[in-house]
Amino acid sequence: MMYNFNEIEAKWQKYWAENKTFQADNHSTKPKYYVLDMFPYPSGAGLHVGHPLGYIASDIYARYKRHKGFNVLHPQGYDSFGLPAEQYAIQTGQHPAVTTESNIKTYRRQLDQMGFSFDWSREVRTSSPDYYKWTQWIFIQLFNSWYDNSSNKAQSIETLETLFSTQGNATVDAVCDEGIEAFKAEEWNAFSSERQQQILLQYRLTYLAETEVNWCPELGTVLANDEIVNGVSERGGYPVIRKKMTQWSMRISAYAERLLQGLNTIDWTDALKESQRNWIGKSVGASVVFNLKEHASTIEVFTTRPDTIYGVSFMTLAPEHELVNQITTPAQKSAVDAYVLATAKRSERDRMADVKTISGVFTGAYAEHPLTKKPVPVWVGDYVLAGYGTGAVMSVPCGDQRDYDFAKHFNIEIPNIFEGVDISEEAYTDKAKAIIANSDFLNGLEYKDASKKAIETLEAKQHGLGKTNYRLRDAVFSRQRYWGEPFPVYYVNGLPQMIAAEHLPISLPEVEKYLPTEEGEPPLGRADVWAWDTTLNSVVANSQIDHQTIFPLELNTMPGWAGSSWYFNRYMDAHNSNEFASSKALNYWKEVDLYIGGSEHATGHLLYARFWQKFLFDLGVVPVDEFAKKLINQGMILGTSAFVGRVEGTNTFMSVDQITTESIQWIHADVSFVNASDELDIEAFKSWREEFKNAEFISDSEGLFKVKREVEKMSKSKYNVVNPDAICEQYGADSLRLYEMFLGPLEQYKPWNTSGITGVHNFLKKLWKLYISQEGLKITEMEPSKEDLKTLHKTIKKVTEDIENFSFNTSVSTFMIAVNELTAQGCVSKEILEPLLVLIAPYAPHIAEELWAQLGHSESITTAEFPEFDASHLVESTKAYPISFNGKMRFTIELSLDLSKEDIETAVMGDEKTLVQLDGRVPKKVIVVPGKIVNIVG
Secondary structure, three states, X not given: OOOOHHHHHHHHHHHHHHHOOOOOOOOOOOOEEEXXXXXXXXXXXXXOOOOHHXXXXXHHHHHHHHHOOOEEEOEOOEOOOOHHHHHHHHHHOOOHHXXXXXXXXXXXXXXXXXXXXXXXXXXOEXXXXXXXXXXXXXXXXXXXXXXXXXXXXXXXXXHHHHHHHHHOOOOOOEEOOOOOOOOOHHHHHHOOHHHXXXXXXXXXXXXXXXXXXXXXXXXXXXXXXXXXXXOEEOOOOOEOEEEEEEEEEEOHHHHHHHHHHHHHHOEOOHHHHHHHHHHHOEEEEEEEEEEEOOOOOEEEEEEOOHHHHHHOOEEEEOOOOOHHHHHOOHHHHHHHHHHHHHHOOXXXXXXXXXXXXXXXXXXXXXXXXXXXXXXXXXXXXXXXXXXXXXXXXXXXXXXXXXXXXHHHHOOOOOOOOOOOOXXXXXXXXXXXXXXXXXXXXXXXXXXXXXXXXXXXXXXXOOOEEEEEEEOOOOEEOOEOOOOOOEOOEXXXXXXXXXXXXXXXXXXXXXXXXXXXXXXOOOHHHHOOOOEEEOOOOEEEOHHHOOOOOEEEEOOOEOOOHHHHOOHHHHHHHOOOOOOOOOHHHHHHHOOEOEEEEOHXXXXXXXXXXXXXXXXXXXXXXXXXXXXXXXXXXXXXXXXXXXEEEEEOOOOEEEOHHHOOOOOEEEEEEOHHHEOOOOEEOHHHHHHHOXXXXXXXXXXXXOOOOEOEEEEEEOOHHHOOOOXXXXXXXXXXXXXXXXXXXXXXXXXXXXXXXXXXXXXXXXXXXXXXXXXXXXXXXXXXXXXXXXXXXXXXXXXXXXXXXXXXXXXXXXXXXHHHHHHHHHHHOOOOEHHHHHHHHHHHOOOOHHHHHHHHHHOOOOOOHHHOOOOOOOHHHHOOOEEEEEEEEOOEEEEEEEEEOOOOHHHHHHHHHOOHHHHHHHXXXXXXXXXXXXXXXXXXXX
């Protein structure tokens, strides 16, 4: 019988689907284990071989846990809203739902052919109304909540209204907008309904506000910071500018401290947790207020070093700061306006990363130092960000590197405030900071004590107070796109109203085009049926809007991270039409036990998901406030790109070994045109693009044209993508699974090399031959030898340890060693080869299932218990003693480890090989070290 992997894999994939082998039960008596992958966005390009890496690892662990007796939930779905489908819709006019459905079919086929043990009965799609009904529901809960600092949790907005109506807002400790005016209970009760709603918007956990955003004109939408790379959109590479827009925002800042502290309770990678800590950016210091000269306004700054207050020699505002226009003098207006306009074209991420460029402009205005009352010039600089702190800094050139560089560049005074102290190029060092604290005012205190005293002094003069600040800013939650979750919001007199939960979902309407309107409204502005009838509680035609009972609906849609911030909970009860998920299901599964996904989501998806989980925990909807106990970031499988060298300014290409000029333009070639020897198929390359049709190719002396190879990220744009369909067809899914694990540790980056998969494929053929001969099954009931048992149990020990430690690459090596040893030993014992299959099954499930069936089992190998390690089989009972003569080893003798020194000497001296070596001589002495050596001294 041949190893027909294509037939075997198709057979068992069909079996698993028909028998619902991997469906998890919400009511099992087994212990539960929840294994989750970050669900994919179904792009039109389908999967390449880099995508399954994390899925294979999670599948191995899920299968292992089933063998260990756990009720395993291992679901899959699709993050199916997003820009690519919409961009394609704009270009072709095809509805994004059609494209998405087609892409999902491709993904599902590819995932199934790799043998993943997903519970497809729980599939979710974020673009399905049945799913986003509950995303809309969560949004409504956020709108109807505020954050109470005194209880350190979200509370119903009704409790806030009660507080306002009985005691006003003076004693309310809430996370809210800055600068809210104080009012008493009687004032609140006298306010109009509209005024009350406006005030409540300043407290709600999701709210409307004018916000500085990253606006991409080409895409017609706002982008998050993590969607921008080098100042352009990650999707499409289009320019991004800073712009003020009225947007929905999420008050994630309310959860900053809890998000920070929660990192101490979860088993996530240190690198990922550090990324989140840096993003949250907790700082303890003081808020300092500077009066403006000739202006009624003040400038508030936040500083972590209030002890440096005497070192302030200028102030810097972010270009977007609201005071810039107000305080700029007429003489400086044109320069300031030009600078602000130029800065708007740079993303915040670029500005944060750029530590070398020094740019700024003087406003012409002056502030007043809160303690010395000296004038302090006010500048504008793009190294200050509007969204961090107050958007203004007190600049201390003798205490901060960047302030020093800025002052030096613009020739701003760098005061030496202590006579006889040299403050020069090294003024920004910690030593200089300590010098600043060594003033009469701060009485020689250490900087922490000095900071405390400075805060007390500023508070006494009503120019500051101690404060904890976070870099984390509220998350913009609006996109000016079509293909996203509609907001369950309509507007009455410009104020947002929530649609009642019983009328959800509010589904996307049909539109003629997917572009913004000519008036600049989002694509939903093109919908003819997009108004809310408060009498019928349904969506009706826009023509019926009367602002009495029928009102306009929100035109923005939610961002991509909305649906991905809670999907792991929906899997627990995926088809519940009445609840977010039943409390019974939520309390059974609780949280994800193992989450595998990319580190690129550290400060996007993973931070937002933790925020929503904590909010839902506050509401009592979910039982835990961290959604994933353990998280592993898989590395990346890299592609080996092919580059052809073209002489610049010509259409002449040169083989890499013929290049003699530096004027070479390197062009990506599709890797399918290049063989294992790096030789280019010139005719295929010429037919690839019209521009290459008549190109000249200079080959080497043997007529071969060679390319340059480099390892890069596997990407369609780099033409280095390897399709898993072709690999599965040629080598089988089991080979692909084993090879991806064999490439190296899960967390590391590693290059793909298709030629390397043959070794793994040959191993599977050897495994097959261990069980099956040309005549059929070889396995017997024969008692296993000691060597057979030793091989099996050292394999059990190593594979169990590897899986528990997620060291899947070394398991593959262990399997290869075991099969080689058992083949050499001629093992045909069922007692050995049956448990060996269970060990291999998580890695190569198809061949394991087939051989398991050949052994006579009627149930899937998934139901088999994982073999238990028995250490007794690794305990050596004999020793191959090296026998030396005058210190030179001549041969070995196998002896029992139970023998005494005398018995060992007797056995060695009586051995025929010893007699030959002695040749009748009588040794002077025999040195015996039990368990080690025997040395005969002649």
